[in-house]
Amino acid sequence: MAQSIKKANHVDHIDRISDLPGNVIDGILKHLNIPDIVSTSILSRKWRYMWMSVPELEFCYECFSRFEDLDDPGPEISRIITEVLFLHNGLIYKFTLDIPFTIKTEYLNKWILFLSRKGIKDLELRNYARIDNKMPSHIFSCQELTHFRLSGFKLSVPPNFCGFKQLLDLCLDLNTYEFGALENFISCCPLLEKLSMILFGDMKSVCLKNAKNLIDLRLMVELKRASGLIKSLPKIHRLAIDSPFCNTLYADMIPPTQLISLKYLKLSGVNLDEKIEVLYIVSVLKSASDLVELDIKNYDDDHDDDDDDGEQEPDQPEQLECNSCCLSQLQTVNISVGTSFKHAMSLIRFVLANSSSLKTLTFKVGFCYEKLDAAVLLSISRNLLRMERASQRARVEFLQP
Incomplete structure (x- = not known):
């Protein structure tokens, strides 16, 4: 025992x-x-x-929550980060820092310079303090970066900057930019494949023609006006734009002739109450013959459609007609609207009639609004069933909250 x-x-x-x-x-x-x-x-x-x-260090927002009661948490936070970094005795491939309180730029520069000598490849700096938002100059010493996210800083590019030769993925959120700095920065990253940006303030336009390898572009547009936002694009494969507060039509943001190589398209905040927006989407579809997936979301309804009976669609202009199937690769379509659905029905009719490889089309009505009348919903269902389909295996899903 x-x-x-x-x-x-x-x-x-x-x-x-x-x-x-x-x-x-x-x-x-x-x-x-x-x-x-x-x-x-x-x-x-x-x-x-x-x-x-x-090899991966993350100073996230929650790490600093216990310092919130201090009058000036910056010095204590700076001391802790400095100690952790300078005690580290190996390579650091990924470093993430959320800055909830004001930290002196001299500390940021010291840390970034240290990381540049540690083989840093993935760097995320998110500045929530927004008081001292000068971009750390030693970021340009991190020549091995493959992934870089910068948020809440003022971006400037030194005259001797030769670029990030290995950068593949770049995310720029809520930054401000010196004149020409954004295009200059991006054009100095020859291998860049994926770009995500939140654009706000008085941003006028962005030219991306020098980003030759860019294939994935994601934009959050928080501008009052964004006409002519994207002047020139390489042959991108994936495009996602969200513009919940923008008064500019998508038709004025990016010409359809720049989107001929698309395989995935997502437009959130598109105003399907405007016939011109539907025609713009159709023109993109006609140009992007390799498109595989389409996702459309309409956030707002500017007028009341309580009297809609679901039976009548707007007149079908010639732009919504096509002599042959132009969407031979399109397989998945998601369309979500509030309570105004008539123009969306015209778009769905076009997609079904011209997508020979379509597998699934999902149509959501009232996804963030009140429910429609049961009779209207039934009428929409009937119309969907009657629509001509180029693909015999296409499945149409009609959803409501």
């Missing part, structure tokens, strides 16, 4: 977590925030210094 107890106690004291494979331990640490990573040093003797070689 005593031997059994002794054996059981021996089993209980086996340090199983320290015997895990290195890649498993790295996977565990990768999903912890900085305070939790440092706390692993008390697990055992083997874990005491393990946190000092973690």
